[in-house]
Amino acid sequence: MDVKAASSFVSLVIHKDDWLPNNVKYVISFSESDGNKTQVTEFVLTGLTDRPGLQVPLFLVFLVIYLTTMVGNLGLIFIIWKDPHLHTPMYLLLGSLALADACSSSSVTPRMLMNFLSNNHMISLVECITQFYIFASSANTECFLLVVMAYDRYVAICNPLLYPGVMSNIFCIQLLSVSYIIGFLHPMLHVSLLFRLTFCKSNVIHYFYCEILQLFEISCTDPRVNTLLIFIFSVFIQSFTFMTIIISYSYVLFTILKKKSEKGRSKAFSTCSAHLLSVSLFYGTLFFMYVCPGSGRAENQDKIYSVFYTIIIPLLNPFIYSLRNQEVIGALRRIINT
Template sequence: MDISEGNKTLVTEFVLTGLTDRPWLHVLFFVVFLVVYLITMVGNLGLIVLIWKDPHLHMPMYLFLGGLAFSDACTSTFITPRMLVNFLDKTAMISLAECITQFYFFASSATTECFLLGMMAYDRYVAICNPLLYPVMMSNKLSAQLLSISYVIGFLHPLVHVSLLLRLTFCRFNIIHCFYCEILQLFKISCNDPSINALMIFIFGAFIQIPTLMTIIISYTRVLFDILKKKSEKGRSKAFSTCSAHLLSVSLYYGTLIFMYVRPASGLAEDQDKVYSLFYTIIIPLLSPFIYSLRNKEVMHTLRRVIRK
């Protein structure tokens, strides 16, 4: 219900415009993104089950990979089902409480994923460049602790933005030009000055994304130099192929996240912002389990053994 306050009417429900304003595309998009969601969940949850079932995969690398798969599954679950409902619902309404809840869980998964990607890159650096020290530097106990820290930070970080979001009121417009409750879109329709909120998004985004991205770049750079020095031509080609696939996934994820949350304010069209959002909320969770597992002999060997059984 709307609450009157002086001459203002506070908005407690919003309209999500979705990916398109053409009604004839809604059914087609519903089918496409339903299939994408099912593939995403099968890929990520299937990878978690494989790692859990096979004792040979109970290693730091696969522990991080399982954590990443769970984070991707959560991201997709917090975004896609609501989008599917909106394709079939003509009103596409969402309450303020639902909106804040959706943002919190999305931000939690995104924060966790940034740290996990950094840890996975460092894990590969230690395994390839310092193989003799690997059991000491990356033990299962340490990996479990790092994984736990990633999730704790992931759960705590969005609380800062949610607490600041609660100070805002919405009294003019209730249309969010996105397919989910994107926080920057909420700032645009706020009746209060959201400058502090936007500044905190920029600062925390920079402190989380830039160090983890630098860890990834430095780790893979060291790995590539080590490969060039030590490996045979066949091993070099295989390693380059694997690293390039991982870097492609990381580039798409970080590129779109940084462009959305760390960039200065720009005059980009809302449709362009939707495309960037689509990458880190739906496309990357779909691709990640295949990028990180199809080129992994241990994972594929376990998968073939399970299929044969």
């Protein structure tokens, strides 16, 4: 294929989608073994909707959600750090979960907010991969943090006499370190495999952030290896962590039901049910996205699932885990009164 033919090919790619900005950049590389390959260096994020009348209202809604998310999560971290009474394993775990939620939301929401008010929806390949990596690291870390939190509640409620010896601050920090290490190492595998792909079908990502399955759809290289590894690791990680959480909370609930105090039983059951609700929402959306990808769902349905685990759950978690926690509320009052 000569340069003229390659130019015609690029022209066909550019006009394949309904709309593209004028400043799309392409780099054409030539290879004797594989022929010519057109590598897209920038993508277009179409966002949640293409209706102009919804852009400003959605911007305001998600701006409020994002600000509330950051105040809730960073505020919880500040309260735990500031009050020595909360320097215990349970609150170290809550603070770590809040940090993961803040990172998860910040990796997606600011870019989405910019796109609501801007006509330029371009994102470079490096920015796209970076956005995916930060979000995936936060989400993976959260999976393992939820396991550690479930184990902490299991020991505290089922074996309260052993709790001080089993869940020391040092052991808790070790578990947190392992959760973050696994959470940040696992996405590196998928990021490294992204670099084997070439993108020449289109540069339009019909999504509001750089979701990895959407990148597979516009890849010119066969992404079946990438998709298979996503499926295998998603099944393993989600199944292992979710089942561990369910087993831990099952023991907790059985122990709660044996309590003679109706007031204590009601309080503990209410707390556990709130935790399980958050876990179910988080794992349910991840399961449909990565364990059952493309199973006859509409594009908008996938976007709704993604909004839940990228934006809504980080908003809900600090309130679910802390709003009815009297120690956190007491610590907040002490900080305000000082």
